[in-house]
Amino acid sequence: ALEKNVAEIKQEADDEDNEDDGEDGADVIQFHPAFTYPIYGEHERVFGYKGLSINLHYAAGSLATFVEVKFQKIITAMESSLPIPLRADNVEAPLIQVLSQPALCQSKQEFANRVAQDTEQFRPPGKKIHEYVRDSILYEVYKGDFSMAAVRQYHERMQTFVLFFIEGAQFVDMGDERWTVYMVFEKLHLEGRSSACYNLVGFTTVYGFYHWPDMRRMRISQFLVLPPYQNMGHGSALYKAVFADISNDLRIVDLAVEDPSAAFDDMRDLCDLRYLLKHNAFEGLRAPVALADVKKLGAKYKLARRQITRCLEIALLRQLD
Numbered sequence: 001a002l003e004k005n006v007a008e009i010k011q012e013a014d015d016e017d018n019e020d021d022g023e024d025g026a027d028v029i030q031f032h033p034a035f036t037y038p039i040y041g042e043h044e045r046v047f048g049y050k051g052l053s054i055n056l057h058y059a060a061g062s063l064a065t066f067v068e069v070k071f072q073k074i075i076t077a078m079e080s081s082l083p084i085p086l087r088a089d090n091v092e093a094p095l096i097q098v099l100s101q102p103a104l105c106q107s108k109q110e111f112a113n114r115v116a117q118d119t120e121q122f123r124p125p126g127k128k129i130h131e132y133v134r135d136s137i138l139y140e141v142y143k144g145d146f147s148m149a150a151v152r153q154y155h156e157r158m159q160t161f162v163l164f165f166i167e168g169a170q171f172v173d174m175g176d177e178r179w180t181v182y183m184v185f186e187k188l189h190l191e192g193r194s195s196a197c198y199n200l201v202g203f204t205t206v207y208g209f210y211h212w213p214d215m216r217r218m219r220i221s222q223f224l225v226l227p228p229y230q231n232m233g234h235g236s237a238l239y240k241a242v243f244a245d246i247s248n249d250l251r252i253v254d255l256a257v258e259d260p261s262a263a264f265d266d267m268r269d270l271c272d273l274r275y276l277l278k279h280n281a282f283e284g285l286r287a288p289v290a291l292a293d294v295k296k297l298g299a300k301y302k303l304a305r306r307q308i309t310r311c312l313e314i315a316l317l318r319q320l321d
């Protein structure tokens, strides 16, 4: 849950027996993980509990975290007809392992206080490189790398999401400063507050490989828009901001993507095609296109071979009657 409603959380914290977890609160957004196998094993099961619910609460901007585990009772092997282990599985330990320790709150009250404080004080890490408006709300794109302590700390909080939403994702090596992180934040002006508050929308990690003699090739490694913000154009906006940033950098040869998902490919094809068509990139080209021309196009528009070939094929198919 991305917690936004401070008053509601405080109310819950005040009342330990309160069974209402804020599900009905307009400002508390709940969503479920797509994958839990990195935490609970390949079968994505936790044994030994009746009525188990695991709630991972996040402050929507700072990503301060609180783990809340509830269950009706522990089921012993004697009580069950199923071949369950003698002891109930440990629910919290494997989850806590993949969370940022400094962001973890020990109680709901501490979490409520952190949300209240962070709503006022949290500012995105890194440097603002772009902004855009959707439905009258301002979104800002920030860029940073792991030489910046604030970006490192914030990335440690964000990275847990890749386990939940990107299949096969692993944490990146934050000791390597060749990573660049781009983040999108929603900037809201809440009633009764003088300063704006920021909520995380999505982020991407991009790795800079060395390219002879003194250039770099960039490769998107992880790209995620949080579920409440998906299919609203934010992925495209973030991708375009990254692509523009890379295109403007004379030291960068091209942009590639590591192991893209089908949804990411769809989004990227649309963005790249619109961009290439706008720049009349395919003017005068007819199939079959010589490899040298494909290479030239890739170099000019800084797209790796696989992607420029995909876009070219789609563009040529459009010419078919």
Ligand code: ACO
Pocket (backbone or CB within 6 Å): 165, 166, 220, 221, 222, 223, 224, 225, 226, 229, 230, 231, 232, 233, 234, 235, 236, 237, 257, 258, 259, 260, 261, 262, 263, 264, 266, 267, 268, 270
């Ligand atoms: N399936 C098919 N097409 C999709 C999907 C999807 N799930 N999501 C987006 N698209 C396409 C649509 O055609 C859409 O076009 P439309 O506007 O005409 O409908 C277009 O992409 C643009 O959509 P956006 O709203 O900009 O995309 P969104 O903000 O949802 O971001 C993304 C797309 C990044 C795939 C997001 O849904 C997400 O984070 N998903 C979960 C994690 C994931 O799969 N990440 C990518 C893994 S690959 C990697 O990390 C390198």
